[in-house]
Amino acid sequence: MRDCLIVDSHSPNHTRRLGQRLAKALKPGDVVLLSGPLGAGKTVFAQGLARGLGVTSGVSSKSFVLLGEYQGRLKMYHADLYRLTHPQEAADLGLEDYCSDGVLVVEWPERALDVFPQDRLVISFEVMDERRRRLTLKATGPRSKRLLAALCEKKWSSP
Numbered sequence: 543m544r545d546c547l548i549v550d551s552h553s554p555n556h557t558r559r560l561g562q563r564l565a566k567a568l569k570p571g572d573v574v575l576l577s578g579p580l581g582a583g584k585t586v587f588a589q590g591l592a593r594g595l596g597v598t599s600g601v602s603s604k605s606f607v608l609l610g611e612y613q614g615r616l617k618m619y620h621a622d623l624y625r626l627t628h629p630q631e632a633a634d635l636g637l638e639d640y641c642s643d644g645v646l647v648v649e650w651p652e653r654a655l656d657v658f659p660q661d662r663l664v665i666s667f668e669v670m671d672e673r674r675r676r677l678t679l680k681a682t683g684p685r686s687k688r689l690l691a692a693l694c695e696k697k698w699s700s701p
């Protein structure tokens with residue numbers, strides 16, 4: 543089973559649809575970490591995840607919410623740790639406790655001490671140009687490998 547997949551997104555909609563597609567395969571306890579610079583598309587991807595889970599309310603961006611909870615087919619917890627100034631603050635949030643009854647999606651995970659389960663799907667976003675983003679998806683265990691396998695079942699669609 544593969545543990546790495548690289549996908550180029552050509553538009554915000556494309557990134558959203560990649561998130562939607564991943565959402566179809568998510569199970570309770572899955573953890574998705576979104577890494578990359580400001581404006582890389584992490585929130586756009588998280589919005590796609592939420593849409594794919596059937597969440598009807600909008601996913602906020604980081605200015606307002608440190609941890610958002612959304613109800614769809616599964617619960618989705620969306621954490622944005624950009625504003626944390628000390629890794630201990632993230633530990634105090636007890637993020638790992640949110641993993642069991644839903645899916646945990648984290649932007650800026652590197653702001654936190656590594657409290658996340660070992661088996662997580664890590665998606666690194668690179669800004670290639672104004673509209674092009676490279677997503678490198680890495681699986682670190684059987685659970686996240688299963689997610690990658692589900693993604694690879696059908697060809698990634700273009701926008």
Ligand SMILES: Nc1ncnc2c1ncn2[C@@H]1O[C@H](COP(=O)(O)OP(=O)(O)OP(=O)(O)O)[C@@H](O)[C@H]1O
Pocket residue numbers: 551552553554555556557578579580581582583584585586587603604624649672673674675
């Ligand atoms: N291919 C693409 N995929 C995603 N976003 C894109 C793409 N091309 C352009 N964009 C634009 O880049 C921006 C991405 O914003 P987004 O809030 O998702 O970034 P982010 O990685 O969450 O940043 P932050 O670290 O500030 O939270 C949006 O304005 C979006 O329209």
Ligand SMILES: [Mg+2]
Pocket residue numbers: 584585586603604622649
């Ligand atoms: Mg964001």
